[in-house]
Each structure stands twice: as C-alpha cells, then as structure tokens.
Amino acid sequence: MLSTSASGTAASSPSRFGSTALLLAAFLGGITSYSIGSLARASPTISSGSRTPTFGTPADFQRAITELRAIFPASRISTNPDVLHAHGFSLNTYHPGAPHSVVISVESTEEVSGIVKVASKWRMPITAYSGGTSLEGGFAAHPRGGICVDLSGMDKIIKINEADSDLVCQAGARWDDINETLRDKGVPLFFPLDPAPGATIGGMIATGCSGTNAVRYGTAKAEWFLNVTVVLPSGEVIKTRRRARKSSAGFDTTKLFIGAEGTLGIVTEATIRLAPLLPTNVAVAQFPDVRKATEAVGEILNKGVPIQCIELCDDVFMHATNNYGISTRKYPERDSLFFKFQGSPESIAESARVVDEIVRAHGGSGLELAKSEKEAVDLWADRKAAHFSGLALVPGSRGWGTDVCVPVSRLPDLVYETKKDLEESGLVSTIVGHVGDGNFHSLILFKTDEELEAVRGAVHRMVERAIRLDGTCTGEHGVGIGKKEYLYEELGTGTVELMKLIKRTIDPLGIFNPGKVVAHPARLELECLQSSNTPDICSFIQMTLQHSLMVESIPEG
Numbered sequence: 334m335l336s337t338s339a340s341g342t343a344a345s346s347p348s349r350f351g352s353t354a355l356l357l358a359a360f361l362g363g364i365t366s367y368s369i370g371s372l373a374r375a376s377p378t379i380s381s382g383s384r385t386p387t388f389g390t391p392a393d394f395q396r397a398i399t400e401l402r403a404i405f406p407a408s409r410i411s412t413n414p415d416v417l418h419a420h421g422f423s424l425n426t427y428h429p430g431a432p433h434s435v436v437i438s439v440e441s442t443e444e445v446s447g448i449v450k451v452a453s454k455w456r457m458p459i460t461a462y463s464g465g466t467s468l469e470g471g472f473a474a475h476p477r478g479g480i481c482v483d484l485s486g487m488d489k490i491i492k493i494n495e496a497d498s499d500l501v502c503q504a505g506a507r508w509d510d511i512n513e514t515l516r517d518k519g520v521p522l523f524f525p526l527d528p529a530p531g532a533t534i535g536g537m538i539a540t541g542c543s544g545t546n547a548v549r550y551g552t553a554k555a556e557w558f559l560n561v562t563v564v565l566p567s568g569e570v571i572k573t574r575r576r577a578r579k580s581s582a583g584f585d586t587t588k589l590f591i592g593a594e595g596t597l598g599i600v601t602e603a604t605i606r607l608a609p610l611l612p613t614n615v616a617v618a619q620f621p622d623v624r625k626a627t628e629a630v631g632e633i634l635n636k637g638v639p640i641q642c643i644e645l646c647d648d649v650f651m652h653a654t655n656n657y658g659i660s661t662r663k664y665p666e667r668d669s670l671f672f673k674f675q676g677s678p679e680s681i682a683e684s685a686r687v688v689d690e691i692v693r694a695h696g697g698s699g700l701e702l703a704k705s706e707k708e709a710v711d712l713w714a715d716r717k718a719a720h721f722s723g724l725a726l727v728p729g730s731r732g733w734g735t736d737v738c739v740p741v742s743r744l745p746d747l748v749y750e751t752k753k754d755l756e757e758s759g760l761v762s763t764i765v766g767h768v769g770d771g772n773f774h775s776l777i778l779f780k781t782d783e784e785l786e787a788v789r790g791a792v793h794r795m796v797e798r799a800i801r802l803d804g805t806c807t808g809e810h811g812v813g814i815g816k817k818e819y820l821y822e823e824l825g826t827g828t829v830e831l832m833k834l835i836k837r838t839i840d841p842l843g844i845f846n847p848g849k850v851v852a853h854p855a856r857l858e859l860e861c862l863q864s865s866n867t868p869d870i871c872s873f874i875q876m877t878l879q880h881s882l883m884v885e886s887i888p889e890g
C-alpha cells in the first residue's frame with residue numbers, strides 16, 4: 334500500500350522518490366504542449382518531498398515522557414487511557430483517530446516551548462488541542478502516538494484595549510466567553526468570528542474558521558488577528574508583529590499560522606480586533622426553490638444592504654426545526670433564508686423594505702421581520718440549533734457534518750446536485766449554508782457501518798462537485814485529515830509544494846501535527862494523473878512513481 338505520509342521531511346538523505354520526481358520534472362519540462370493539470374505547473378525549484386521524517390522509537394517516547402514528568406506536576410500530565418482517547422478522537426468526525434501517548438495541560442508560553450524542546454530532542458510528534466470542536470480530525474494523534482499539548486486552560490483575557498477596539502488573550506480563550514466578558518463589563522464591542530460554541534482563539538486561528546457573521550465581517554483569514562505569539566518547532570517563541578491596526582512591514586507572518594492547523598507552530602497568545610456591537614434584528618423568508626433564494630441573495634448583496642448574516646436552510650432542515658427546534662414557532666417547510674440585519678431601528682426598517690422587495694421579485698414569500706427582541710432571539714436560536722434538530726430527525730443516528738464553498742452564483746447547482754445525490758443514496762440529510770459566502774454545510778445522518786460508507790462516498794462526491802464549480806473542499810472547517818486528499822486537485826501541485834517547502838523549512842523534523850493538511854505527494858499525484866486525459870504520459874509517470882514507491886519504504890506520515 335502506498336504511504337499517506339504528511340509533508341514532512343527531515344532525515345538525512347534524499348529519498349529515491351525525490352530523485353524520481355526531479356527526473357519526471359525534467360521529462361515533463363521537455364513536453365511543451367503537455368498539460369495534465371496541476372502536475373505540469375509544478376515549479377522545478379519547488380521539488381516534491383525528498384526526505385522522510387524519522388520519529389523516535391517507542392523507547393525514545395518513554396524517555397521523553399519521563400523528562401516531561403520531571404517538569405510538570407502529576408495533575409497536569411496524563412497517560413490515563415481515557416484522557417489519551419478523549420484528546421485523540423472526536424464524536425464529530427469519522428476520520429481515523431488515534432490516542433496520544435501523553436497529554437499535558439499547559440499554563441504558559443514557556444511551558445509549551447519547554448515541551449517542544451523535549452519533543453524535538455526525542456523526535457516525538459506534537460499536536461495542539463484547544464476547544465476540541467473541529468470537524469476534520471485535526472487533533473487526532475499520529476498513528477505512532479505523540480504529545481498532546483492541551484491549551485484549553487490558557488484561557489485568560491490579558492488586556493482589553495477598548496479605545497483601540499482590540500483585545501489580547503491566551504490561545505485557549507473561547508470566543509463566546511470573550512463576548513460574554515465584554516458584555517458583562519459593558520464594553521460595546523464584540524469578536525465576530527462565530528464557529529461552534531466552545532471553540533478557542535488558538536483553534537480558530539489554526540483552522541482559518543468563520544461562521545454566520547462572515548458575510549459582514551469576513552473570515553479568520555481577514556484581519557481579525559493583529560498578531561500571534563507562536564512557539565516554533567525549534568522551541569523558539571516569536572510574536573509576529575505589534576498591535577498597530579495595520580502594518581506593511583514585510584511578509585504577513587501572522588497569516589502563515591492561520592489555517593496551518595498546528596503544523597507550523599503552536600499559538601499561545603493573540604491580539605484580536607473587535608467590532609462595534611450594533612443593534613440587530615432577524616427575519617425569515619421562504620422561496621420556491623434554492624435557485625430563486627440564491628439569486629435573491631446575489632441581488633441583496635450587490636445592493637449594499639447592511640446585513641450581518643444570510644443563512645440558507647433547506648426544506649428538510651425546516652421540517653426538522655418544526656419538530657425539534659428551540660422555539661415553538663412553526664415554519665412553512667420550504668427552502669428558506671434567515672437574515673440578520675444590523676443598524677439603528679430606522680436603518681433596519683429600510684434594509685428590510687429593500688430586501689422584502691427583492692425577495693418578492695424572486696418568487697419569495699415576503700420577509701417576516703421579528704417584532705420583538707424575544708422573537709428575534711427565538712428565530713436565530715432555531716437556525717443555530719441546526720446540528721441538534723438535524724440529528725433528531727432519525728432517532729439514535731449519528732451525523733457527518735461537512736462543508737464546501739463555491740462562488741455564490743454556483744450554489745444552486747451545488748445544492749441541487751447534492752440533494753439529488755443524497756436522495757438517490759437513500760441518505761437523510763439537512764442542508765444549511767452561510768449563503769452570503771457560498772458556503773454550504775450538510776449534516777448527513779447514518780446508523781449503520783454500511784450507511785457510514787454511503788455517507789463517505791456522498792461527501793467525496795460533494796467535494797468533487799464543489800471543486801468542479803470553481804470552489805473549495807472546505808470553506809471554514811479546515812483540512813485536517815478529512816480534506817487533505819483534495820488539495821492537489823484544488824490548489825495545484827505548485828501551491829501545495831510551496832506549502833510543503835515552508836513546512837520543511839520551519840519544521841525540519843516533521844514533528845508538528847504530522848499527517849495533517851498536506852499529504853504525501855506520491856499517492857495524490859497518482860490520483861491526479863489518473864483523472865488526466867493524457868493516458869500515455871500518465872501511464873509512464875505512474876509506472877515510474879509506483880516503482881520509486883515500491884523501492885522506498887516510507888514508515889511515517
């Protein structure tokens with residue numbers, strides 16, 4: 334079987350795969366008309382992973398744990414099987430999980446740095462864990478085990494700079510706690526990125542998250558993080574920049590860690606930007622179908638109406654909400670849009686008038702604006718309860734939640750084709766989407782292993798469909814283990830190889846969250862080649878790559 338090793342790469346001699354890749358690059362370079370998608374675009378200066386990380390032996394790992402036990406009090410270091418399991422598996426994912434060898438609860442940047450130095454000495458994988466809400470297997474241990482650094486206790490707000498609309502906090506601070514603290518202190522500001530309740534600033538940075546507010550405030554990849562303090566794989570601590578609102582001083586190294594999922598560094602502190610807390614109100618409208626709803630969204634966005642959120646909920650979701658939602662309200666069971674407007678009451682009334690006109694022009698039912706604060710809270714709570722209302726549709730079922738994202742105008746095709754596919758597969762699923770961004774989530778239900786396999790197939794086809802529609806395999810959940818096989822197809826070899834080059838440079842031992850985000854090149858290049866339309870050249874390259882993989886053993890990854 335071919336290895337699925339991560340990026341990683343650090344031992345002492347170049348592998349045969351590396352030399353083969355160079356030979357192939359030279360071969361491909363001579364074929365001017367040749368175009369097999371991403372492989373042909375690979376830069377010759379960014380070569381495929383040429384070194385394989387060699388982790389320490391089980392005895393080395395035991396030595397590392399002994400050293401760590403000498404540093405940490407017994408209450409903060411654990412090899413209890415239940416604790417190891419809880420930090421390596423998630424009820425929210427169905428990707429292969431694995432228990433860590435040891436879990437350490439940290440309290441400071443210095444402690445994280447100390448652990449990294451031990452991990453590096455014994456070449457032991459090291460994975461950060463914060464809120465534990467991520468959905469793509471990001472915090473699962475490496476199959477060989479490793480150290481899990483639990484940052485959930487580093488949850489302090491260090492300083493609120495109200496005059497500058499920013500806040501300095503530790504990486505384990507949860508976004509919902511931050512907003513509650515600001516509210517309790519009477520500070521009229523909030524942090525607008527809103528993934529799962531309980532998600533932390535460190536995990537949100539690592540996954541490049543967003544949520545319902547992204548239509549107004551953008552994602553983690555916008556400028557919500559002014560700086561981050563990071564422990565690098567060398568154990569060195571860096572702070573990426575100061576607190577000024579903007580800076581054009583060199584590369585944007587803060588962004589390097591956004592979406593890196595702990596593969597380049599462990600974030601221990603951050604300065605986050607805050608937004609003014611404005612009055613909001615909520616409304617709902619029904620449409621004949623998703624296409625009409627999405628067309629209305631495009632027009633509303635282009636009118637510049639001050640909208641904080643636009644959420645699409647399909648008819649199945651509305652049915653689930655009628656039965657299991659938080660409020661007692663009964664909704665028409667049709668494809669619907671939920672809106673959150675912001676501004677003064679007069680401005681909201683004007684926004685609602687404009688949106689109502691557009692909704693009706695697209696065959697919609699007309700907009701129902703909440704008439705009281707309680708009604709607004711109830712409406713939004715029903716939307717936010719999507720996960721649990723969906724699960725309740727099939728008692729005793731489990732749900733596979735996943736996301737993809739396409740340009741807004743392509744969303745109807747994606748939703749239509751996906752719903753048809755799910756129906757044909759006999760699977761029950763609800764669909765909700767941050768439709769203002771073209772971001773689409775489905776929660777697909779299953780009870781048996783057979784159904785789980787059917788779900789896995791449906792998710793794969795959904796991702797392929799999104800990429801075909803010029804979209805992405807993940808709009809906000811990140812890559813983890815679950816989406817890494819799609820990166821070559823989506824981003825192209827040159828871009829993925831650039832990521833690997835950065836990974837190799839920063840983490841030469843390959844110990845930071847190995848096996849996540851970037852996959853081993855060989856297997857994916859084979860897959861990429863299989864789907865190309867140049868069979869002769871492909872079979873030559875396949876043969877060569879397969880040969881190189883057969884003669885080389887790649888134990889880790």
Ligand SMILES: Cc1cc2nc3c(=O)[nH]c(=O)nc-3n(C[C@H](O)[C@H](O)[C@H](O)COP(=O)(O)OP(=O)(O)OC[C@H]3O[C@@H](n4cnc5c(N)ncnc54)[C@H](O)[C@@H]3O)c2cc1C
Nearest residue numbers: 463464465466467471528529533535536539542543595600
């Ligand atoms: C019901 C539900 C709803 C959700 N809704 C949304 C949504 O609307 N939008 C959205 O974007 N996501 C959503 N998510 C996914 C999840 O909330 C996000 O991915 C979130 O950003 C994860 O943060 P966390 O603190 O839980 O990270 P974790 O799950 O602890 O970790 C995530 C990844 O980051 C790494 N990591 C953790 N901490 C650090 C650190 N300090 N430094 C470096 N690496 C680190 C981990 O190793 C792992 O790879 C939802 C999940 C659930 C269960």
